[in-house]
Amino acid sequence: METKYGGYMGKVLEVDLTTQAVSEYPWTDKDRELFIGGKTMADKILYDSFTGQEKPFSEENILVISTGPLTGTGAPSSGRYNIATLSPQTGIIGTSNCGGSFGYYLKKAGIDALVIKGKCAEHTWIEIDNGEFIFHNADEDGIWGLKVTEAQDKIRGILHEKWGFKRAFGQMVIGPAGENLVLYSAVISDERAAGRTGMGAVMGWKNLKGIAATGNHEFRIINPEKNTKWNQKWFKYLRNHPLTGNQLPRMGTAALVSQMQMRGILSTKNYTYGQYDEFDNVNGETLAEEYNIVNKGCLTCPIKCARTVNVEGREVKGPELETLGLLGGGILNNNMENILKWNNELDELGMDTISCASTIAYAMEANEEGLWDNGLKFGDTEGISQLFEDIAYRRGIGNEIADGSRKCAQKYGGLEFAIQSKGLELAAYEPRRAVGQGLGYAVSNRGGCHLNGGYLVILEGLGLYTDSQTPHAKADFTMLFQDLMEMISASGQCLFTSYAFFPGFLITKPNGVVTRIANAAIPFIGGVLRLINKCPTAVAMHLPVFHHTKAFIYAVGMKMNFGKYIRCGERGYTLERALDCRFGISSKDDTLPKRLTDVPQDPNDPKTKVPLDRMKVTYYKARGWDQNGVPTQKTLKKLKIIA
Numbered sequence: 010m011e012t013k014y015g016g017y018m019g020k021v022l023e024v025d026l027t028t029q030a031v032s033e034y035p036w037t038d039k040d041r042e043l044f045i046g047g048k049t050m051a052d053k054i055l056y057d058s059f060t061g062q063e064k065p066f067s068e069e070n071i072l073v074i075s076t077g078p079l080t081g082t083g084a085p086s087s088g089r090y091n092i093a094t095l096s097p098q099t100g101i102i103g104t105s106n107c108g109g110s111f112g113y114y115l116k117k118a119g120i121d122a123l124v125i126k127g128k129c130a131e132h133t134w135i136e137i138d139n140g141e142f143i144f145h146n147a148d149e150d151g152i153w154g155l156k157v158t159e160a161q162d163k164i165r166g167i168l169h170e171k172w173g174f175k176r177a178f179g180q181m182v183i184g185p186a187g188e189n190l191v192l193y194s195a196v197i198s199d200e201r202a203a204g205r206t207g208m209g210a211v212m213g214w215k216n217l218k219g220i221a222a223t224g225n226h227e228f229r230i231i232n233p234e235k236n237t238k239w240n241q242k243w244f245k246y247l248r249n250h251p252l253t254g255n256q257l258p259r260m261g262t263a264a265l266v267s268q269m270q271m272r273g274i275l276s277t278k279n280y281t282y283g284q285y286d287e288f289d290n291v292n293g294e295t296l297a298e299e300y301n302i303v304n305k306g307c308l309t310c311p312i313k314c315a316r317t318v319n320v321e322g323r324e325v326k327g328p329e330l331e332t333l334g335l336l337g338g339g340i341l342n343n344n345m346e347n348i349l350k351w352n353n354e355l356d357e358l359g360m361d362t363i364s365c366a367s368t369i370a371y372a373m374e375a376n377e378e379g380l381w382d383n384g385l386k387f388g389d390t391e392g393i394s395q396l397f398e399d400i401a402y403r404r405g406i407g408n409e410i411a412d413g414s415r416k417c418a419q420k421y422g423g424l425e426f427a428i429q430s431k432g433l434e435l436a437a438y439e440p441r442r443a444v445g446q447g448l449g450y451a452v453s454n455r456g457g458c459h460l461n462g463g464y465l466v467i468l469e470g471l472g473l474y475t476d477s478q479t480p481h482a483k484a485d486f487t488m489l490f491q492d493l494m495e496m497i498s499a500s501g502q503c504l505f506t507s508y509a510f511f512p513g514f515l516i517t518k519p520n521g522v523v524t525r526i527a528n529a530a531i532p533f534i535g536g537v538l539r540l541i542n543k544c545p546t547a548v549a550m551h552l553p554v555f556h557h558t559k560a561f562i563y564a565v566g567m568k569m570n571f572g573k574y575i576r577c578g579e580r581g582y583t584l585e586r587a588l589d590c591r592f593g594i595s596s597k598d599d600t601l602p603k604r605l606t607d608v609p610q611d612p613n614d615p616k617t618k619v620p621l622d623r624m625k626v627t628y629y630k631a632r633g634w635d636q637n638g639v640p641t642q643k644t645l646k647k648l649k650i651i652a
């Protein structure tokens with residue numbers, strides 16, 4: 010449907026894999042104003058489609074691949090797209106965000122989003138050329154069964170031969186793990202992964218190996234001159250900020266390992282401890298100094314957080330912090346070269362490194378506790394590569410680890426040390442010394458996710474240093490940060506652009522007077538935040554540290570300010586929750602494993618555990634959800650989710 014707004018291509022297409030029919034999905038400018046794009050748009054489409062009875066591996070399940078309005082407008086770090094579906098890993102809404110170039114080229118093909126239904130009769134890959142769909146047989150083309158890089162190379166070769174020249178395009182594929190329905194299978198685009206919640210398994214079940222997109226549609230920008238100037242200013246701001254211009258480009262997310270160690274929040278031995286004695290071998294400094302060859306980044310990204318390392322003579326993507334933490338101290342492995350190799354193997358098989366590593370750590374502890382005789386031991390790294398293959402091809406104990414830690418614990422016991430929430434394994438941030446992050450993990454709509462949870466750890470030791478044990482104000486900050494990140498994601502941008510929200514001097518001068526005052530004040534401003542969260546539209550202004558809002562005005566032509574931006578994020582977050590509730594989610598599911606809520610990390614300090622129940626009550630109130638964690642009718646109406 011045509012749109013008056015810039016940034017959008019004005020077309021959402023429904024693709025029925027069963028019949029290979031492609032038709033237009035109705036999506037109006039009103040929908041664009043309320044549900045923006047990316048993740049929020051996908052939630053709305055799934056909300057309108059699902060009754061709560063659907064199963065992840067069924068023809069009724071829908072896969073929504075969506076871009077945001079800023080994708081392709083030149084805004085920093087805007088080469089992102091989102092995949093959402095009913096997750097086979099959690100049984101609730103799964104979403105995952107990805108860099109790479111696919112989102113940009115989907116828009117070049119003239120399409121904002123794909124709503125994929127049904128199931129291919131044969132193993133298939135799809136070519137989209139300027140809105141035309143060509144369904145290819147993935148067996149005849151020799152693509153089904155290939156690992157990720159081989160599959161992408163093969164598709165590239167086929168298309169370049171067909172076109173007769175090296176035309177630019179974007180692609181997303183699954184690996185053997187997705188084909189074999191490993192519940193935490195990823196989708197990979199270039200070297201970037203939509204890793205979480207098992208998007209790859211749903212593609213695999215639908216017999217869909219990959220999608221390639223290309224085209225020559227132009228992006229319409231409402232005010233090109235102002236948009237260009239604004240983006241130049243924004244790029245400069247990000248490049249000068251200590252987090253986005255120094256820490257992330259210099260060491261990537263791996264920079265955080267040493268800070269986490271210092272703060273006692275580095276998951277160690279399956280979250281038994283928060284510090285790893287041998288962290289020096291597997292931290293960001295070691296990665297940067299001894300292994301990083303060159304920094305890489307997604308399209309239009311000035312931050313370039315990705316590492317490139319050498320594995321067996323090939324230049325491949327280096328590990329993120331979560332992988333370093335969970336495949337390092339998490340399983341008591343002190344060998345960086347192991348992690349580089351394993352990270353590449355997991356990417357090639359198409360598996361989420363977080364869930365895979367955490368499920369292996371659970372299995373090691375279950376073996377140590379005598380619950381499951383599986384031969385896996387902490388610190389014993391022999392055979393891990395073979396185990397990855399066994400998981401991806403569902404062989405032996407790999408077949409069980411392929412189902413994630415919750416299912417394994419339901420079978421063998423040890424649920425208290427299966428480090429997951431709603432079936433999704435937590436990232437590497439140990440929350441007993443960052444309790445706001447603990448709340449975020451527990452209430453996150455997609456399960457134990459650090460980002461969807463609000464990433465409060467940035468206040469609790471990884472940027473600012475507020476009291477990490479106090480529950481005060483944590484619920485209010487969690488809501489604000491969740492809503493902010495929801496909207497950044499809906500726009501088509503990378504969440505790392507939000508790092509620059511904190512003025513640089515707070516980061517570079519941790520002992521400065523202003524920083525100390527800010528850290529001390531944070532637990533006491535919950536009341537003020539509650540007012541903002543209740544009525545964000547009262548903040549009808551643009552903030553100098555937050556460039557995102559003006560980009561909407563110049564590129565998209567949509568009315569926007571900070572308050573409206575937050576309200577859109579709140580709408581998306583609550584919509585996703587309402588959708589989860591249809592699948593039975595309530596307060597009883599907003600939990601953490603008992604190890605984190607009942608066992609102090611420091612046996613001599615009873616405060617070093619997550620006071621979850623107390624924070625949840627405040628959080629639900631702030632959100633306008635009832636005490637059972639269900640959004641009230643009044644809240645749904647206020648947010649225009651229902652009429």
Ligand code: SF4
Pocket residue numbers: 086087088108305306307308310311312313314315503504505
């Ligand atoms: S910050 Fe990193 S993940 Fe985000 S867009 Fe840039 S390179 Fe990609």
